[in-house]
Amino acid sequence: MEKITFASQLMQYLITGLTVGSIYAMVAIGFNIIYNVTEIINFAQGEFVMLGGLIMVFLHVAAGLPLLAAFPLTIILVTLAGMLLDRLAISPIRQPSVLTLIIATIGASIIIKGIAMFIWGKDPFDLPAFSGRNPIHLMGAVIQPQYLWVGGFLIIIVILLTFFFEKTIIGKAMSACAENPDAASLVGINVKHMILLSFSLSAAIGAVAGITITPISLMEYDRGAMLAIKGFGAVVLGGLGSFPGAILGGLILGTIESFGAGLIHSGYKDAFALIVLLAVLFIRPSGLLGSVEVSKFKRF
Amino acid sequence: MLKIEKLRAYYDTIPALKGVSVEVPEGEIVSIIGANGAGKSTLLKAISGLIKTQQGRIAYKDQDIAGRAANKIVALGISQVPEGRQIFAHLTVQDNINLGAYLYFKRRNRAEIAERMSEVYTLFPILKRRVKQIAGTLSGGEQQMLAIARALMGRPELLLLDEPSMGLAPLIVREIFAVIKKLNESGTTILLVEQNAKTALNVAKHAFVLETGEIVLEGLASDLLDNPKVKEAYLGG
Ligand SMILES: Nc1ncnc2c1ncn2[C@@H]1O[C@H](COP(=O)(O)OP(=O)(O)O)[C@@H](O)[C@H]1O
Ligand SMILES: [Mg+2]
DSSP states (O other), X not given: OOOOOHHHHHHHHHHHHHHHHHHHHHHHHHHHHHHHHHOOOOTTHHHHHHHHHHHHIIIIXXXXXXXXXXXXXXXXXHHHHHHHIIIIIITTOSSOOHHHHHHHHHXXXXXXXXXXXXXXXXXXXXXXXXXXXXXXXXXXXXXXXXXXXXXXXXXXXXXXXXXXXXXXXXXXXXXXXXHOHHHHHHTTOOHHHHHHXXXXXXXXXXXXXXXXXXXXXXXXXXXXXXXXXXXXXXXXXXXXXXXXXXXXXXXXXXXXXXXXXXXXXXXXXXXXXXXXXXXXXXXXXXXXXXXXXXXXXXXX | OEEEEEEEEEETTEEEEEEEEEEEOTTOEEEEEOOTTSSHHHHHHHHHXXXXXEEEEEEETTEEOTTOOHHHHHHTTEEEEOTTOOOOTTSBHHHHHHHHTHHHHHTTOHHHHHHXXXXXXXXXXXXXXXXXXXXXGSOHHHHHHHHHHHHHHTOOSEEEEEOTTTTOOHHHHHHHHHHHHHHHHTTOEEEEEESOHHHHHHHOSEEXXXXXXXXXXXXXXXXXXXXXXXXXXXXXX
């Protein structure tokens, strides 16, 4: 047995922090996709993560579907939930202001949480790790194989999204809607479809976050709100609307939280995100990588 | 080709168009001149579907298109070059051009896109040299060219132009109007809206004068150029 040194402790905090941070980054990316197209902060973003975890538990553990079938099926079901959110809560609102839409997402998140409690109850659920729970040792720190899955999926998401936004005409059309919806509709883009697509993509990414984190930290019906706050903290830290900012913000936030919990007090874990959020809003509201222009809400 | 009858449009309850009737015959350039706030942009937005609250008829090739969504109206062959260019400033010139052909991408019509692109770059060679540049960094004149090029990628039969001369130096304005003429000669019908009355009347066959939401004068552009009222109000005496 290796001796636990202070250095190996720090290493452990870093690895745990980056893992949790990867999840925050995924939530933050989801926020940004919707924000960029609609200027809505979708506070139901965390519910997608919760649904991802719990639906995966249901399909894989309770229904016994193999991992490779349950994984995509879960993503599809959560994506459908995202589409329903747009169709039932967002697109029916006449003469929407950004503020009413944001309030609609908060209302939706409460409803989704209620439905989840009705279906799954209040207990947390576990999910088998994708490739077992034999830890890998690195410089005195313990790495669960699942940590690597989390990081790996963040990388996959980033690669796929980069390809989507840089190389496909639909991705460009989404960027066009984000920039100028009227001009976008003048070239034949159906802006409502793009909004629906943004909710679908965000939901799918949320599902991946939920599926990959559940084997590490379990999942229960009311986890969404806190995840949304953490993801939003990451968004603000990185700069509203910026994808590199979302990743950086998520990883930094996760790391701060992990070091704070380890070195100061684990009871304050959730407070660190809020402290960071407030500090950024006071010191540099545009975030690390955001443009000052974007940080002024255009339609508020 | 386009026949607008008694069109009314409102912002909330304030009328911006109070029963406007305008006809655009196929193959022509028709100009609408009017001061700032007359309702010119509102009229074009109503035609292209960006504004919904309206009464009256907008007949394009004998079908009523009033109230249809903007993305459906482009597909019928009506493209608008909006006031102030409205290019996608954060995307590249090439992306803007590609998005202009969005409907053809959707139909996977690559051959059509390539053909349009070479036509557009022949019309605006400067854009071809700037394909990788971020559109927002172009000069005002180049942005206007890009806005026109983007609209042309949709292969419009009717092109709506909202103040293409706005904020541009006279030399550039001349260049852009030369292109407008050329487009018209190759068969595109054009509805042009301008505060720059002289340039707009010189290029058009028929023209209308719009004042606070109403058409107050109409006729051959050459007659309007000689009309004393037009001279006094729009051509500087
Ligand atoms: N989005 C809007 N909301 C309220 N009023 C508007 C809006 N856009 C234009 N208007 C008003 O409608 C009238 C016509 O405007 P517009 O069509 O832009 O004129 P023009 O293009 O001839 O300058 C003006 O009085 C203007 O103030
Ligand atoms: Mg105008």
